[in-house]
Amino acid sequence: FLVEDIRNFSIIAHVDHGKSTLADRLLELTGTIDKTKNNKQVLDKLQVERERGITVKAQTASLFYSFQGKQYLLNLIDTPGHVDFSYEVSRSLSACQGVLLVIDANEGIQAQTVANFFLAFEAQLTVIPVINKIDLKNADPDMVEKQIEKVFDIPSDECIKISAKLGTNVESVLQAVIERIPPPKVHRKNPLRALVFDSTFDQYRGVIANVALFDGVVSKGDKIVSAHNQKTYEVNEVGVLNPNEKSTHKLYAGQVGYLIAGMKDVTEAQIGDTLYLHNHPVEPLPGFKSAKPMVFAGMYPVDQSEYNNLKSAIEKLTLNDSSVTVHRDSSLALGAGWRLGFLGLLHMEVFNQRLEQEYNAAVILTTPTVPYKAVLSSAKLIKARRAVQQNMMFIDQSRVMLKYLFPLNEIVVDFYDSLKSLSSGYASFDYEDAGYQTAELVKMDILLNGNIVEELVTIVHKDKAHTVGKTICERLKDTLPRQLFEIAIQAAIGSKIVARETVKPYRKNVLAKCYGGDITRKMKLLKRQAEGKKRMRKIGNIEVPKDAFIKVLKTQ
Ligand code: GDP
Ligand code: MG
Numbered sequence: 001f002l003v004e005d006i007r008n009f010s011i012i013a014h015v016d017h018g019k020s021t022l023a024d025r026l027l028e029l030t031g032t033i034d035k036t037k038n039n040k041q042v043l044d045k046l047q048v049e050r051e052r053g054i055t056v057k058a059q060t061a062s063l064f065y066s067f068q069g070k071q072y073l074l075n076l077i078d079t080p081g082h083v084d085f086s087y088e089v090s091r092s093l094s095a096c097q098g099v100l101l102v103i104d105a106n107e108g109i110q111a112q113t114v115a116n117f118f119l120a121f122e123a124q125l126t127v128i129p130v131i132n133k134i135d136l137k138n139a140d141p142d143m144v145e146k147q148i149e150k151v152f153d154i155p156s157d158e159c160i161k162i163s164a165k166l167g168t169n170v171e172s173v174l175q176a177v178i179e180r181i182p183p184p185k186v187h188r189k190n191p192l193r194a195l196v197f198d199s200t201f202d203q204y205r206g207v208i209a210n211v212a213l214f215d216g217v218v219s220k221g222d223k224i225v226s227a228h229n230q231k232t233y234e235v236n237e238v239g240v241l242n243p244n245e246k247s248t249h250k251l252y253a254g255q256v257g258y259l260i261a262g263m264k265d266v267t268e269a270q271i272g273d274t275l276y277l278h279n280h281p282v283e284p285l286p287g288f289k290s291a292k293p294m295v296f297a298g299m300y301p302v303d304q305s306e307y308n309n310l311k312s313a314i315e316k317l318t319l320n321d322s323s324v325t326v327h328r329d330s331s332l333a334l335g336a337g338w339r340l341g342f343l344g345l346l347h348m349e350v351f352n353q354r355l356e357q358e359y360n361a362a363v364i365l366t367t368p369t370v371p372y373k374a375v376l377s378s379a380k381l382i383k384a385r386r387a388v389q390q391n392m393m394f395i396d397q398s399r400v401m402l403k404y405l406f407p408l409n410e411i412v413v414d415f416y417d418s419l420k421s422l423s424s425g426y427a428s429f430d431y432e433d434a435g436y437q438t439a440e441l442v443k444m445d446i447l448l449n450g451n452i453v454e455e456l457v458t459i460v461h462k463d464k465a466h467t468v469g470k471t472i473c474e475r476l477k478d479t480l481p482r483q484l485f486e487i488a489i490q491a492a493i494g495s496k497i498v499a500r501e502t503v504k505p506y507r508k509n510v511l512a513k514c515y516g517g518d519i520t521r522k523m524k525l526l527k528r529q530a531e532g533k534k535r536m537r538k539i540g541n542i543e544v545p546k547d548a549f550i551k552v553l554k555t556q
Contacts, residue, residue, distance in 0.1 A: 001073045004183045006254040008075045008212070010092050012120060013102035014110035018132040022102055022164040022173070023061075023078045029170060030063035030074070032242060047357050060092075060198075060210060060256055061243035067178050074177060075256040079116075090119055091197045091271060095212035095256055098126035098181030100173065105131050105139035105161070109147045117152055126181045129154055130173060135163040184214075186253035191280035192216030192224070194251075194259070199269040201319035205237075207263035208245070211275065212256045214285060219250045223278035224261060228270045232278050233261035265319055293325050293341025295348055298366035300337030306362065307336055313359035314338065317351065324351060333455040333549035334364060342368075380440060444498070446472055447490040451540040455549055465491070469499035472552055477501040479548040487542055 013019040024040065027033045063074040077092040093099070099120045103113055120127055129148050131141045145156040160176055162169040193215035200208050211218075218224065222235045237260040239247035251257045263269050274284035301310045318324050325341035342348040348368060355361045444465055446456040460468045469491025476489045480503050487503040538544075 001071075001252070001254075003186055003188065003252075003254040005070065006073045006075070006183050007098070007177050007181050008077070008096045008184055008254075008256055009098045009100065009177055009181055010077045010079050010096045010120075011100045011102060012079055012093075012116035014104070014107070014112040014116075017102050017104040017107070017110075017113070018164045019078060019102050022100070022130070022132065022162070022170070023076060025164050025167050025170045026063060026074075026076060026174065027061060027243065029167075029174060030065045032061060032063050051353075060241040062240040062256070065174055065178075067175060072178055073255070074174070077256070090123075093119060093123045093125060094195065095197045096123075096125060097184055098128065098177065100128050100130050100177070102130045102132050102164075103144055103148070105133045105141045105144055106136050108140075108144045109151055114151065121152075127152070127154065128173075128176050128180055129159045131159050131161045132164050134161050135166050135168065184254040186213065187215045188217060188253045190215040190253075191282055192218050192222075192275070192277045193253075193282045193285065194218060194224075194275040195285045196269055196271055196273045196275065199271060199322075201265070201316065205260055207260070207265065207269045207319075209259050209261070209263070209269040209275075210241075210256070211251070211259050213251055213253045215253050215282070216277070217250055217252050218259065218275075218277075220247075224275045225278055225281070226268065226270070227274040227276065227284040229268060231268065233263060235259060235261045267322075271322060293323070293343060295342045295344055295368045297340055297342070297348060297368040298329055298331060298334070298337055298364075299340050299352075300331065300334040300364045300366075302362040302364055304335045310355075310361050310363060313355055313361045314340075317354055317359065321351065323347070331455055331549075333544075334366075337364075442493045444469055445492045446476070447488075447492055448476075448539050448542050448544070449488050450490075451542075453539055453544070456552060462493075465493055466498045473499045473501040475552045476548060477503055479551045480542075480544065483542060485541075 011019045011022060021040075024033075028035045061076050061078075063076055065072050065074055075095075077096060079092045099116075101113065101117055101120070103109060117127065129152070131144050131148075133139055134141050141159075141161045145159050148154050148159060149156050160169065160172055162173060164170065192213070194211040194213045196209045196211055198210040200210075202208055218235060218238055220235055220238055223232055224235055225232050237247050238249070238251045238257060239245050240251075240255070240257045245258055248257070251259070259275075272285075274282070276282045299310075299314070301307050314326060318326060323343055324347075327339045328336075329339040330336045340348075340351070342351060345368060348365070352363065352365055355363060440462040441459055442462050442465055444458050444460050446453045446469075456472060458468065458472075473489045473491055480487060480489070482503055482505060484505055486505050489501045489503065490497050491499040
């Protein structure tokens, strides 16, 4: 293919606006996959993606399309829509010259439509607005056209109105890709310059790097060098994604494809790295800002004997998702484990679900927290408001875009759900990091009959201490077995008690159930009780079962 016959593009959209469905239609129209009734989100290969109906990992497919007697190569990169995965979006965009911005004809512009548009706009890509779901009864494509003109300053006659579900007008999307998006600016005669924009790990073949070629050619057998680690590798296989890997002899500048070169782990195929030919060093490409974890949680095996298996599962999974940070950690209550950093709450849930589904791991995940910077000075005395309005813009008569500055810990756990229910599902939400701010945070202790439970020490905002403390005390009350004496459960800030629950005493005699008769049954019960004791932790004279910690520390 000549460079001028190549187009590299992405589809970006708010969640559920129809990216994956449009991708399916494009794959069908170009004969990349057969037209059957079962093509649903073909590029979403992970089980978790199919179950949750979201895209987690960006996927690439090369499409061949004839237009006005000419054959074109269209490289499509499907991107995740959710805020938690926006690092995947910016990566994919770096390999593109244009995007299809899909907007639901019923819902109009939503938070992630705006966020994704600006990612593309900043990367100076051609934006083709596609108004989808025009088949819906309440669809109002003309209203959406006006929104697009007002918010993004794109003339309304540039909008393409389609139904991805029914296939209506999808052909004109492909034509717009050819006519409006420029071919990549590359030089095939120059020495190789390839950008690694994604990488995955395959148990049998090792690291598979997804690459976009900016200059030159790469062939099987070439010796290449990573600009990042300066190591030399021999190329074992190159090819295109169709959408599954299909090996070719060469990849040329302008193309997007994959490359296998004996890299042992994904850290060798650093995302954003530049690959060049041995003895032909080049200026490395700009690369990417590395993804910054925003939400942290502890992860522990349910059973400590599973520690090594879980360790290896986490290692394998992070090979496929380098945005997760991993640090060893241990807890008196839960044993040896890790502290993991995620880009957001959905990212955390998806990671957990993938561990369970793809690696069969049973884990305890503790309540997520956000990073704080502690400064030991009177600056904490400064009153910081919890949310500050920044900006407001009317998108049309019925929609308004609000910008607020929020403390991250306020939005991490259930803000999105509350917003959705308050607005009956109409509001949508997106966020980006605005740096550290001062706030009045306090350390909260949990006490059992006056003894501090170290496992449960937390950091909370002063105004939330009572609510959070009360929840923890209530959960403990529900799980702590009654003992021969009364137990006071207290949440305290310094010497000030902010919440309290009481567990009434109880005289336990399990053997009473056995009516004296069966001796083996009695032995069994005694044995079980002894085993239970092993899993208890003594705080003062109170025996706390491991379950109690799990219940309190776990999400939900
Ligand atoms: P994504 O999250 O942007 O990838 O959205 P999906 O492609 O998964 O689509 C979300 C939902 O909208 C699915 O239930 C689709 O079947 C539905 N959908 C997508 N396109 C259309 C369309 O043109 N018309 C209608 N009625 N539904 C659509
Ligand atoms: Mg999708």
